[in-house]
Amino acid sequence: MGTIKDKVAIVGMGCTKFGELWGKSVDDLIIDAAHEAFEDAGLEPKDIEAAWLGSVFSGQTALSLSSPLKLQYIPVTRVENMCATGTEALRGAAYAVAAGVCDIALAVGAEKLKDTGWTGVQPANVVGRTSMGTAGTELELSPPGIFALLASGYFHKYKLDPEEGKRLLAEIAVKNHHNGSLNPKAHYQNELTVEKVLKAPIVATPLGVLDCCGVSDGAAAVIVTRADMAKSFRDDPVYIKSMAISAGPGRDPISQDYDFAHVEENVRASKLAYAEAGIVDPRSEISMAEVHDCFTIHEMSIYEDLGWSKKGRAKDDIEAGTFHLKGELPINTDGGLKCFGHPLGASGLRMLYEVYKQLQEKAGPRQVKNPRIGLTHNLGGTVWGGIACISIAGNELDRG
Amino acid sequence: MVGITSFHAYIPSYRLSRDEISRAWGTKSIGGERAVAKYDEDSLTMAVAATLGCINDSPHQADGLFFASTTSPYKEKQAAAILAAAADLPRDTRTADFTDSLRAATIAINSAADAVKSGTAENVIVAASDFRMGAGKSQFEQLFGEGGVAIAIGKEDVIASIEGSYSLYSEMMDMWRLDGDSFTRSWEERFIISEGYLKTTHQVISGILEKYRLTPKDFSRVVYYGPDRKSHAALARNLGFDMDAQVQDPLFDSIGNTGTAALPMMLAGALDDSNPGDLILVASYGDGADALIFKVTENMKAFKADQKIESISGKKVFINYERYLNWRDMVPLHELSRPASPPPSITCLWRERKGVLAFYGNRCRHCGVPQYPPQRICSNCQIKDEFDDYKFSDKRGHVFTYTIDYLTTNRESPAVVAVIDFEGGGRVMCEVTECEPSEIEVGMPVEMCFRKIGLRGGFFNYFWKARPLS
Numbered sequence: 001m002g003t004i005k006d007k008v009a010i011v012g013m014g015c016t017k018f019g020e021l022w023g024k025s026v027d028d029l030i031i032d033a034a035h036e037a038f039e040d041a042g043l044e045p046k047d048i049e050a051a052w053l054g055s056v057f058s059g060q061t062a063l064s065l066s067s068p069l070k071l072q073y074i075p076v077t078r079v080e081n082m083c084a085t086g087t088e089a090l091r092g093a094a095y096a097v098a099a100g101v102c103d104i105a106l107a108v109g110a111e112k113l114k115d116t117g118w119t120g121v122q123p124a125n126v127v128g129r130t131s132m133g134t135a136g137t138e139l140e141l142s143p144p145g146i147f148a149l150l151a152s153g154y155f156h157k158y159k160l161d162p163e164e165g166k167r168l169l170a171e172i173a174v175k176n177h178h179n180g181s182l183n184p185k186a187h188y189q190n191e192l193t194v195e196k197v198l199k200a201p202i203v204a205t206p207l208g209v210l211d212c213c214g215v216s217d218g219a220a221a222v223i224v225t226r227a228d229m230a231k232s233f234r235d236d237p238v239y240i241k242s243m244a245i246s247a248g249p250g251r252d253p254i255s256q257d258y259d260f261a262h263v264e265e266n267v268r269a270s271k272l273a274y275a276e277a278g279i280v281d282p283r284s285e286i287s288m289a290e291v292h293d294c295f296t297i298h299e300m301s302i303y304e305d306l307g308w309s310k311k312g313r314a315k316d317d318i319e320a321g322t323f324h325l326k327g328e329l330p331i332n333t334d335g336g337l338k339c340f341g342h343p344l345g346a347s348g349l350r351m352l353y354e355v356y357k358q359l360q361e362k363a364g365p366r367q368v369k370n371p372r373i374g375l376t377h378n379l380g381g382t383v384w385g386g387i388a389c390i391s392i393a394g395n396e397l398d399r400g
Numbered sequence: 401m402v403g404i405t406s407f408h409a410y411i412p413s414y415r416l417s418r419d420e421i422s423r424a425w426g427t428k429s430i431g432g433e434r435a436v437a438k439y440d441e442d443s444l445t446m447a448v449a450a451t452l453g454c455i456n457d458s459p460h461q462a463d464g465l466f467f468a469s470t471t472s473p474y475k476e477k478q479a480a481a482i483l484a485a486a487a488d489l490p491r492d493t494r495t496a497d498f499t500d501s502l503r504a505a506t507i508a509i510n511s512a513a514d515a516v517k518s519g520t521a522e523n524v525i526v527a528a529s530d531f532r533m534g535a536g537k538s539q540f541e542q543l544f545g546e547g548g549v550a551i552a553i554g555k556e557d558v559i560a561s562i563e564g565s566y567s568l569y570s571e572m573m574d575m576w577r578l579d580g581d582s583f584t585r586s587w588e589e590r591f592i593i594s595e596g597y598l599k600t601t602h603q604v605i606s607g608i609l610e611k612y613r614l615t616p617k618d619f620s621r622v623v624y625y626g627p628d629r630k631s632h633a634a635l636a637r638n639l640g641f642d643m644d645a646q647v648q649d650p651l652f653d654s655i656g657n658t659g660t661a662a663l664p665m666m667l668a669g670a671l672d673d674s675n676p677g678d679l680i681l682v683a684s685y686g687d688g689a690d691a692l693i694f695k696v697t698e699n700m701k702a703f704k705a706d707q708k709i710e711s712i713s714g715k716k717v718f719i720n721y722e723r724y725l726n727w728r729d730m731v732p733l734h735e736l737s738r739p740a741s742p743p744p745s746i747t748c749l750w751r752e753r754k755g756v757l758a759f760y761g762n763r764c765r766h767c768g769v770p771q772y773p774p775q776r777i778c779s780n781c782q783i784k785d786e787f788d789d790y791k792f793s794d795k796r797g798h799v800f801t802y803t804i805d806y807l808t809t810n811r812e813s814p815a816v817v818a819v820i821d822f823e824g825g826g827r828v829m830c831e832v833t834e835c836e837p838s839e840i841e842v843g844m845p846v847e848m849c850f851r852k853i854g855l856r857g858g859f860f861n862y863f864w865k866a867r868p869l870s
Binding site for chain 1: 741749780
């Protein structure tokens with residue numbers, strides 16, 4: 001089986017500020033993110049040979065990208081994979097370059113969630129309609145409700161007292177807000193305290209409002225090219241080491257085998273990703289990671305699912321500060337979904353933007369020391385049936 | 401011999417005390433309490449609960465199903481067909497709705513008995529259920545209650561035979577509802593009671609006694625409809641029945657007037673306490689009156705209704721009047737700014753009807769794992785198209801994990817949602833109804849119940865929910 005490792009390089013990226021961007025349309029966000037990337041790569045829009053757009057709700061068809069950017073009759077594709085949509089757009093662009101069908105490709109992720117007037121985002125029964133769902137049987141459960149089932153399941157399986165469990169989750173929110181407060185592009189700029197998180201109103205037990213990520217507008221863009229051409233664009237390109245994706249087989253919502261204390265797709269995607277990137281000991285080999293902390297419990301589960309903490313023992317690492325900015329393995333250095341915000345289709349590329357800046361050592365006050373390998377992780381869908389996307393990038397070509 | 405072969409009453413768990421209603425309005429309380437169906441119940445869902453109980457208690461397969469109600473969910477569309485599908489009755493079951501009259505249940509029982517006598521049916525279930533509403537501050541609001549009851553009429557293993565019947569009609573505008581009316585209307589009370597209820601019911605009872613040359617003393621139990629406590633008692637006096645020794649409790653104090661279901665519900669109560677040889681007189685009222693005579697047989701000893709009427713009415717959760725107003729959609733409430741669920745596709749509903757209405761999944765022949773919804777490729781062993789039908793509606797389960805979701809468009813937020821693991825295998829994620837947020841816990845035993853999900857796209861959407869096992 002082939003591999004994408006070291007075949008594709010990232011030579012330009014852009015990311016808008018995330019937030020409640022009342023004065024901006026989705027077209028504005030796409031233009032701002034893409035043009036930052038063009039500038040960063042030293043390219044013109046006419047240099048792009050093919051493009052991909054990732055958007056869940058904010059645009060259908062390729063025209064949602066080609067029209068605002070005025071791309072001139074080139075191949076453009078719109079993709080969707082729920083919250084993993086941004087990474088999916090990158091996959092399209094990176095694989096096209098790796099296949100040799102184009103040399104310079106653009107991927108943009110964009111979402112405008114705040115024009116709907118809704119509280120939060122759509123529940124699963126509105127967006128994810130199965131055949132039974134259209135017969136009117138699908139459960140109405142909010143996104144926090146979906147991940148609350150994981151929290152209850154995790155607490156129960158590992159005999160965590162709900163109070164203690166809530167406190168551990170609050171530590172994750174506090175960490176990510178601290179990181180985000182150092183990042184002018186993050187949706188929220190405030191620090192949190194454990195006490196504040198614990199006192200926040202409950203949204204879906206045991207999760208409170210401050211266990212939930214921001215519902216935001218935003219866009220991010222990436223330009224990829226052949227690895228052997230990368231240095232002609234810049235001195236510090238970032239190389240793709242792996243792009244893994246794992247889609248669930250639909251077993252977990254109907255089978256008693258699933259424990260609601262982990263996300264199987266996360267586990268499977270990480271195994272594929274580590275194998276492709278040649279990573280043997282992820283905890284020590286990865287310099288920093290951006291993971292899908294849509295709800296604090298998911299970040300806790302990811303620590304274990306991706307093999308950084310022992311099963312049921314994420315608690316130890318949370319308490320030890322392992323994942324803090326200055327910890328052993330800094331996670332969500334830009335604030336994560338929690339603080340940077342979560343415009344669904346943009347998030348995967350926003351994560352990559354932080355990895356890219358960190359690997360170029362341009363992350364300012366958030367800069368981790370001597371970074372070599374960065375990882376992004378997205379989960380689209382639910383804890384019992386999702387699409388887990390993991391990308392690994394590095395700032396050097398593998399000498400081996 | 402034609403008569404009752406099985407019966408089962410369903411009374412919702414919720415109660416509203418009449419004092420609570422009077423507290424809200426500053427009116428006089430008539431005392432006692434009334435049964436309140438939850439917002440996810442209606443006359444059809446209550447009929448499903450009663451019918452499933454009746455089938456469970458009966459050794460015979462029903463080949464007829466009659467639904468009796470003045471509150472059928474549809475003006476044009478048969479509710480009995482939905483009921484038959486939910487109760488998983490065979491395709492060649494004879495179905496009919498008996499509607500519009502408070503005596504629809506006895507009309508249906510007479511029709512069922514006629515069908516069985518004539519040999520066109522073997523065992524017909526009559527499911528009577530009503531969900532009438534009195535306007536806020538009205539006497540009816542205090543009087544009415546909700547509930548359903550199913551009575552099977554057949555000719556084998558009869559527990560109470562039909563020994564006689566007599567009917568008459570009377571035309572009077574005493575109580576009615578127009579198309580689109582939410583609340584029952586009525587004419588001046590003294591007139592409709594004295595000239596309507598009292599005279600007509602008196603006539604039908606006198607008529608049946610005369611027809612069969614019987615006297616009030618021949619009956620061990622007298623079961624007759626009453627619009628309210630006072631009128632009901634007055635009729636006993638007029639007819640010479642002993643209120644304490646003979647007259648069946650009309651359930652005003654504990655359940656309320658359940659409309660079409662009231663009389664069969666009282667009959668279920670009388671049968672619960674009956675002994676072989678007992679003669680029971682039954683009389684309904686509504687646009688006329690039906691009287692019936694039942695004789696309890698030796699089979700009654702063997703028949704054990706698994707849920708006696710007392711035990712059902714024993715499980716009670718009292719709600720306040722504000723909650724009742726919300727459940728009945730009597731006050732406009734703040735709605736969360738969330739997108740509403742899309743209306744179901746009727747084509748999909750039809751295609752999935754067995755899974756949706758009768759709650760069938762399937763079970764893999766290769767690995768034996770039951771699955772819901774029905775699969776074509778086994779989620780466990782991935783074998784293709786090797787399944788047998790597997791019914792989940794009668795399976796018990798327990799809560800594996802749960803959440804209390806405040807971000808739903810439910811009539812009553814928050815919603816209690818759980819992952820349910822069934823005994824014998826299989827798992828569903830569903831709402832847990834009749835469960836207060838403070839009650840849910842991992843491991844809680846549950847059973848499944850047929851409920852109204854909502855009115856979307858101009859039609860009712862029904863599906864199954866879990867509820868705590870009582």
